[in-house]
Amino acid sequence: MIIATNVNKQFGKLRVLNDISVNCNKSQTIALIGPNGSGKTTFIKCLLGMVIPDSGFITVNEKNIARDCQYREHIGYMPQISRFPDNMTIEQVIDMVKDIRGKKSGLDMELVEAFGLPALYKKKMRTLSGGTRQKVSACLAFIFDPAILILDEPTAGLDPISSEVLKEKIMKEKSRGKLTLVTSHVLSDLDDLVTEIIYLQDGSLKLHSSVANLRKDTGEEKLNKVIAKIMREQVK
Numbered sequence: 001m002i003i004a005t006n007v008n009k010q011f012g013k014l015r016v017l018n019d020i021s022v023n024c025n026k027s028q029t030i031a032l033i034g035p036n037g038s039g040k041t042t043f044i045k046c047l048l049g050m051v052i053p054d055s056g057f058i059t060v061n062e063k064n065i066a067r068d069c070q071y072r073e074h075i076g077y078m079p080q081i082s083r084f085p086d087n088m089t090i091e092q093v094i095d096m097v098k099d100i101r102g103k104k105s106g107l108d109m110e111l112v113e114a115f116g117l118p119a120l121y122k123k124k125m126r127t128l129s130g131g132t133r134q135k136v137s138a139c140l141a142f143i144f145d146p147a148i149l150i151l152d153e154p155t156a157g158l159d160p161i162s163s164e165v166l167k168e169k170i171m172k173e174k175s176r177g178k179l180t181l182v183t184s185h186v187l188s189d190l191d192d193l194v195t196e197i198i199y200l201q202d203g204s205l206k207l208h209s210s211v212a213n214l215r216k217d218t219g220e221e222k223l224n225k226v227i228a229k230i231m232r233e234q235v236k
Contacts, residue, residue: 001179007056010054018202018204019204021056030181047075075150078140078141088124090123090125091122094112108142114169134157153185174195194223196210197211197226
């Protein structure tokens with residue numbers, strides 16, 4: 001569904017992405033991980049068309065995104081930090097995004113209901129806790145039933161119950177054939193979710209492999225221990 005080929009990006013003298021090539025297929029939940037400054041955010045922005053690579057190209061469903069802006073209709077995006085108009089209510093924000101997307105039917109309201117947002121519809125965004133704002137952001141990523149989900153630190157700020165609700169939704173969408181890219185600094189949140197790992201460091205691709213193979217190669221089950229062992233091997 002997503003193929004990045006020799007993607008490079010440089011800001012001034014700083015090379016942020018260095019010849020990145022990955023292939024991400026449907027029915028996969030892929031963890032995009034790496035330390036701060038590794039290039040994760042820039043790569044996500046390239047996928048979303050917010051940053052234009054200096055060289056290389058990205059295709060979504062076999063179409064070069066540089067020549068087809070309509071591909072964004074198939075992506076649901078949840079940023080790490082969401083900003084909404086303070087004076088709008090939850091209901092108004094959802095309706096506004098529906099108007100922008102031009103879609104008011106065939107919506108996936110499952111997460112909206114699971115989070116209990118209808119009972120909070122009249123509350124203004126400025127009055128909401130960080131966790132509730134995260135719920136609104138998550139719902140907007142899923143509501144248009146996209147084939148591709150890009151979720152940046154999706155469980156940050158969520159209480160344990162809400163976090164489990166979101167993870168169950170991600171797994172359900174995977175079973176429906178969707179591709180999900182997830183970034184997180186808390187690898188324990190991803191243990192039951194991800195099928196593949198993409199590891200970036202200093203703008204370079206260090207690893208792209210299935211979780212099953214990584215667990216077999218390292219003899220570890222927990223993702224944080226899997227990654228720690230791999231990184232220790234690389235610096236030897």
